[in-house]
Amino acid sequence: MEDSALITLLNRLLEAERAGAKVLAAFLDEYDPASDAWHKLREVQRDESKNCVILMDLITRSGGTPSHATGDFLEKALAIEGRLERLKFLNRGQAWVVRKIGEVLPDLAPGPLHDALAEMHRSHESNIAACDLLCA
Numbered sequence: 001m002e003d004s005a006l007i008t009l010l011n012r013l014l015e016a017e018r019a020g021a022k023v024l025a026a027f028l029d030e031y032d033p034a035s036d037a038w039h040k041l042r043e044v045q046r047d048e049s050k051n052c053v054i055l056m057d058l059i060t061r062s063g064g065t066p067s068h069a070t071g072d073f074l075e076k077a078l079a080i081e082g083r084l085e086r087l088k089f090l091n092r093g094q095a096w097v098v099r100k101i102g103e104v105l106p107d108l109a110p111g112p113l114h115d116a117l118a119e120m121h122r123s124h125e126s127n128i129a130a131c132d133l134l135c136a
Contacts, residue, residue, distance in 0.1 A: 007064035009104060012071075013120075014055040016097055019071035020090070021048035026078060027086055037134050044127045051123075054116050062113070084135055091131050098124045 024045035031038035056066040073093050080086045101121040108114040 003062060003064075006104075007059055007062055009100065010055055010059045010062065010064065011067040013097060013100065014052060014059065015067055015069050015071040016073060016093065017048050017051040017055060018069075019074040019077070020093060020097075021045055021052060022070060022074050023077040023090060023093075024048060027083075027090070030083060040130050040134060044130065047123050047127060051120055054120065058113055058116055087131050087135050091128050091135075094124045094128050094131070097121075098128070 024041055028038060028041055028045065031041065059066045077086060077089050077093070080089050098121055101117050101124075105114065105117060105121065108117065
């Protein structure tokens with residue numbers, strides 16, 4: 001993968017992760033902070049925030065400049081009414097990230113970039129499963 005294409009992808013992922021973190025912060029307001037659902041969604045939100053930091057570092061180490069934009073997922077998600085519908089939409093966004101990372105992982109050489117994206121891929125799959133349980 002060309003460096004410019006990689007940086008473009010990493011910035012798209014960063015914008016999506018930033019949107020996901022903000023969406024989840026807003027969604028948490030709809031849940032009782034003592035509930036298991038709130039704690040699970042807070043864990044997912046922390047993963048999204050952590051991924052932003054990781055992606056900014058990967059972009060910088062790859063010679064790029066991290067985007068300051070937030071993906072349009074934020075506006076779309078906040079416009080959705082109802083917990084269940086919002087969680088399903090959130091999972092569609094997480095599935096997009098899983099798909100995009102899955103498309104590039106086979107082409108990346110072993111190393112820190114591959115390892116970071118592989119872990120991000122795994123955490124999104126785990127978070128999708130956790131949100132699926134909240135939808136049940």
